[in-house]
Amino acid sequence: MIKLAALSLIVLIMPFSASAAVWVITYPDSVIKHDERYVYPLSLLHLALEKTGVRYDIRPSSSPMRQEKSLKRLEENLEINLVWSMTDTQRENQLLPIRIPIAKGLIGWRMFLVHKEDPFLDTPISTLDDLLKYKPVQGIAWPDTKILQANGFNVITARDYNEAKALVSGRVADFFPRSVIEISSELAADEFKTLVIKPKLAIEYPSAMYFFVNKRNKTLAKLIETGLNRAIEDGSFDELFYSHFQQLLEELNFEGITYFELSNPLLPMSAQTHKPALWYRPKK
Known part of the structure; x- marks a missing residue:
């Protein structure tokens, strides 16, 4: 009876503990003060985590990191547990990508x-x-x-x-x-x-910027992927994207620009280029 009561208590406590847990996500702080490039990725990360309903705390690393160092630290599972970066085959071999282009290929x-x-x-x-x-x-x-x-x-x-x-x-x-x-x-x-x-x-050139985590951190990857997909499905992903970039693209006269298409031999075959909803193309 004592063992059964103890087991029942564990079953009751586990859901509460899981819901009360806080996901601490640490990203590499920029070497540039007040780096405006960080605003959109962090906003999207917040949105994705909100869609999952988990409690979370997103914080920068204790010291700034250049990209090469941050990727190495993430591979080693030291100091940080998430980066966002342009993908290539080498990075996908070393890290675990969440294969949703967070800037729709821009x-x-x-x-x-x-x-x-x-x-x-x-x-x-x-x-x-x-x-x-x-x-x-x-x-x-x-x-x-x-x-x-x-x-x-x-x-x-x-x-x-x-x-x-x-x-x-x-x-x-x-x-x-x-x-x-x-x-x-x-x-x-x-x-x-x-x-x-x-x-x-x-x-x-076809290219994607992904969120990356350590190879062993599959649970965090699944959590973020789930949140991003929910944001895509309910339209809040695009809403956030255009709220950040629509005016910028208009100021750059992006629809009327002359451009040359280059090949990208580093883009992994796993990139979801066949899904138009994930990519931005000018109307021209």
């Missing part, structure tokens, strides 16, 4: 930061061959570097975002391709006011 739409006095700013670009004559800069560990190289670009590499921007400011590189969801806020944060956006020109 991470692969790239416009160009250039020095305001660089002749490239006013040079007409009619073909991809015209563009290949100029040198872009990208981070040495970024997937974008290999993608651009695979498409014939002579890429200058930098250790991180700040160095890449400095190489354009110093006119060592001709342009710095930045996602359309990043470029306006980054331009506004340019303290030296030497950079501008080359208008009406972009490149596009």
Whole structure:
């Protein structure tokens, strides 16, 4: 009887304990103060977790981390338990991706930061061959570097975002391709006011930015995936997406832009490119 009573007590307590548990999610803090690029991913993460009904606490790491370090720490299951990053085959081998492109593929739409006095700013670009004559800069560990190289670009590499921007400011590189969801806020944060956006020109390659967790953290991955799918189904995912990016895309005249389509040999076959609801395409 005592054992039966004790078992009954455990059964009663377990649901309460599970519902009372708090999911602590730690992401890598940015090396850039007040990084506007973090606003949307964190908002979407909050939305996904709200859709699951769990209690949670989202917090930054105790110190800033560059991307390469944060990916390594996540693989080692140290300090952080979630990152958001552009996917490639290597990252999906090392980490566990939640295969829903959180920015609907806009991470692969790239416009160009250039020095305001660089002749490239006013040079007409009619073909991809015209563009290949100029040198872009990208981070040495970024997937974008290999993608651009695979498409014939002579890429200058930098250790991180700040160095890449400095190489354009110093006119060592001709342009710095930045996602359309990043470029306006980054331009506004340019303290030296030497950079501008080359208008009406972009490149596009199929690419997805995912939430990633450690390979062993399948429960957290399933939790976030469930919340994201619920947000997609009830329309709140798109509502959040367009509330963040619709005005930005209009300001960039994105519907009337000239762009060159590039291949992405690093995009895993598992990317759900066959689901139009997960991807943004201009009306043009």
